[in-house]
Amino acid sequence: MTEQRNPVVGISGLAESRPTLKDEAVSIVRRALMSGDMQPGKIYSANALASQLGVSNSPVREAMMALSEKGLLEVVRNRGFRVVEMSPDDQREVYDLRLLIEVTAVGRVADRGVSTEDGQRLAAMVDATLAAARPDNMIDYLERDQEFHLSMVQLLGNTRMTKIIENLRDQSRVSGSYHLAERGLLVASAAEHGPILAALLSGDRNLVESLMTEHLSYSLP
Amino acid sequence: MTEQRNPVVGISGLAESRPTLKDEAVSIVRRALMSGDMQPGKIYSANALASQLGVSNSPVREAMMALSEKGLLEVVRNRGFRVVEMSPDDQREVYDLRLLIEVTAVGRVADRGVSTEDGQRLAAMVDATLAAARPDNMIDYLERDQEFHLSMVQLLGNTRMTKIIENLRDQSRVSGSYHLAERGLLVASAAEHGPILAALLSGDRNLVESLMTEHLSYSLP
DNA sequence: ACACAATCGATTGTCGATAACCAATCTCTA
DNA sequence: TAGAGATTGGTTATCGACAATCGATTGTGT
Known part of the structure; x- marks a missing residue:
């Protein structure tokens, strides 16, 4: 018979x-980065992680390399992979870019108009994000938040722009986002999604851009 | 006297x-992509290339993966790596992004002002690009052109923005840029660098942005 | 006490081999 | 003929092993 090999770690569930x-x-390490299980500034070994996962070094190494390309890790030759530590300047770089790209993207979607169907889909995401806004629920909250924002951007149809924004948002979140929970700002941030969506649906580009601009300030320390 | 080995940070800031x-x-394959030695739509084998280069598959595979992350290649599972074939829609996506990001970046540099030293450096690049603008000299020309544009952007000091722009420019060029040579537009394109630099040095943001916008139209088919 | 050389431990970067896999072709049957 | 199923050819995806390399530690001579 054919020898089925079981994916060692697979919880993916998708068929x-x-x-x-x-x-x-990649997704395991990314999640570890977002959840804080892997800490900024610390160096991690690809081989060690590989044996933890029960696989060989090659695929894990490729995953760490990919995340390094995305700016979430740094390759330290012959030492391992360091989780990036975003300096205030780094934070500022990402913030400036998101202000330019992400805000413009959502603004353009407002210009182009959103179908009722897409509008309802987004509204459901707003609710889901608000429901997930509990400090003991950070990982889930971050995913909902990401889903909502990327879904808006996706309506523009520029796949490269969506990927760029996704990457910038990931960088914002890798060594942060916890100041939100610590300060109880989770709900406040999620509560802004409603007005943003409303402005988007009404096609008011100026309004949605200013709301988005304000919203992005939550991603600053 | 503290005799340091050479941990060495070069002028570029990279170790x-x-x-x-x-x-x-990576640089070998990237050059092959730009020069047209590897053709859009065709599938290439990492292992084959590895033995051509006299190394094992692993490093070459990692290189192809990195270029796939950057959107210059596509991974075709168990078949190889396909050179991306930019559809008109793809070209449009990249063009829109460059209009938003690259033009804005250069405009901001105009606002912030350029030192005489940097100005002279850029002027030399303008000359070098013009000198290289011969159809039998495409590879060199493309490198000079890239150097000039990225050097302008670099003055803004946002490393992530520079990288994004570099990547977008690479995507523009992988399956194209030869229409320029074919139509004898090389010199015409290079000739626009002078006025762009002049506007940049005079600090006229509006002018430099409109010149850059016009200039980018050369990257469309 | 200090600079410098030698050693040590850990981790990568690279290697060569192989099973798994996909697409295309071929074969066989209805 | 048409279509399902087996076969083939070529490539990857993954494995396990090893030398090269780096930072830290220890040792040595002045």
Whole structure:
């Protein structure tokens, strides 16, 4: 018989063509970065992580390399992979870019108009994000938040722009976002999604851009 | 006297040590993409390229993966790596993004002002690009052109923005840029660099942005 | 006490081999 | 003929192993 090999770590549950071990490793490490399980400034070993996951070094190494390309890790030759530590200047760089790209993207969507169907989909996400806005629920909250924002951007249809924004948002969140929970600002941030969506649906570009601009200030320390 | 080894930060700010085989492979393949030695739509084998280069598959594979992350190649599972074939829609996506990001970046540099020293450096690049603008000299020309534009952007000091722009420009060029040579537009394009630099040095943001906008139209088919 | 050389431990960067996999072709049956 | 199923050819995705390399530690001579 054909020898089925079980994915060692697979919790993915999706029944598409099996993701590569590298892909699984990417999402595992990314989640560890967002949740704070891997701490900024610390160096982690690809081989060590590989044996933790029960796979060989190659796919894990490729995953760490991919995340380094995205600016979430730094390769330290012959030492390991360091989780990036965003300096205030780094934060500022990302913030400036998001102000330019993300705000413009959402503004353009307002110009172009949103179908009722998409509007309802987004409204459901607003609710889900608000419901998830509890400090003991950060990982889930961050995912909902990301989903809502990227879904708006996606309506523009520029896949490269969406990817750029996704990457910038990931960078914003890797060594942060916890100041939100610590200060009880989770709900306050999520509560802004409603007005943003309303402005988007009404096609008021200026309003949605100013609301988005204000909203992004939550991503600053 | 403290005799440091050479931990060495170069002028670029990047640590110097021998490039890894992966890094060498990246620049080799990237050059092959720009020069047209690797053709859009065709699938290439990492292993085959590895034995051509006399190294094992791993570093070459990592290089191809990195270029795939950057959108210059596509991974075709168990088949190889396909050179991206930019559809008109793809070209449009990149063009829109460059209009938003690259034009704004140069405009901001005009606002902030350029030192005489940097101005002279850029002027030399303008000359070098013009001198290289010969159809039999595409590879060199493309490098000079890239150097000039990225040097302007670099003056803003946002490293992430520079990287994004570099990547977008690479995507523009991978499956194109030859329409320029074919139509004898090389010199015409290079000739626009002078006025752009002049506007930049005079601090006229509006002018430099409109010139840059016009200039980018050369990157459309 | 200090600079410098030698050693140590850890981790990568690279290697060569192989099973798994996909697309295309071929074969066989209805 | 048409279509399902087996076969083939070529490539990857993954594995396990090892030398090269780095930072830290220890040792040595002045």
